Amino acid sequence: MSNPPTPGDQPVLVAGGISDSHTWNLVYLQLLIEEHGHRVVNLGPCVPEDLLIGETLECDPALVVISSVNGHGYHDGMRTVTRLREHPGLSGVPVVIGGKLGIAGPCGDEEAAALRAAGYDAVFEETADGIAAFRRLLDALPQRALV
Numbered sequence: 001m002s003n004p005p006t007p008g009d010q011p012v013l014v015a016g017g018i019s020d021s022h023t024w025n026l027v028y029l030q031l032l033i034e035e036h037g038h039r040v041v042n043l044g045p046c047v048p049e050d051l052l053i054g055e056t057l058e059c060d061p062a063l064v065v066i067s068s069v070n071g072h073g074y075h076d077g078m079r080t081v082t083r084l085r086e087h088p089g090l091s092g093v094p095v096v097i098g099g100k101l102g103i104a105g106p107c108g109d110e111e112a113a114a115l116r117a118a119g120y121d122a123v124f125e126e127t128a129d130g131i132a133a134f135r136r137l138l139d140a141l142p143q144r145a146l147v
């Protein structure tokens with residue numbers, strides 16, 4: 001019989017968009033999430049969907065965070081969440097996306113709504129409001145590492 005989960009067992013999984021080679025966004029996110037008391041598994045940039053799905057099944061994360069800043073966030077993000085949600089067992093894992101999701105910074109309200117409809121639990125722009133909302137989400141996660 002397995003032991004019951006203890007606080008901090010479930011990490012937060014961070015991944016760059018499938019086409020996105022930027023890395024400092026991922027370092028920033030890792031530090032921010034750790035500051036909120038969570039263990040982070042950082043998969044790095046250009047994460048293929050099969051790797052993301054495999055790691056999500058393996059880690060059983062409290063949250064999956066997709067970051068995209070290269071302007072392909074909407075299309076990459078759509079593809080990724082569709083694949084993830086199609087997988088049996090991953091329909092309920094919390095998944096969010098954020099960064100510079102459009103080709104000129106933020107994406108529009110319609111695109112954000114479409115990303116949510118495709119399966120993201122939340123879509124964050126890189127504004128101060130977006131970061132503040134993301135911080136509130138981190139504070140609300142059930143599993144927090146003991147710091």
Ligand code: B12
Binds near residue numbers: 023024065099106126
């Ligand atoms: C360095 C850099 C590169 C380097 C990256 C090196 C590396 N190892 O990381 C190189 C040269 C490789 C590069 C390549 C490209 N880049 Co570039 N790059 C930059 C640059 C100058 C800085 C990025 C950076 O490191 N910022 C520091 C980190 C900490 O900040 P950040 O990435 O913005 O992340 C913040 C927010 O977005 C937010 N955030 C990010 N993810 C998430 C997720 C969540 C959940 C939340 C809440 C918040 C959040 O939080 C972070 C802190 O505020 C920016 C311009 C700029 N000044 O921002 C362009 C920029 C990101 N690049 C851009 C582009 C277009 C490209 C290329 C397509 C260029 C090309 N034609 O080849 C390629 C894409 C390559 C690829 N396959 O992805 C554009 C993106 C346009 C857009 N989205 O609006 C930018 C904005 C430049 C511009 N003004 O046009 N780039």
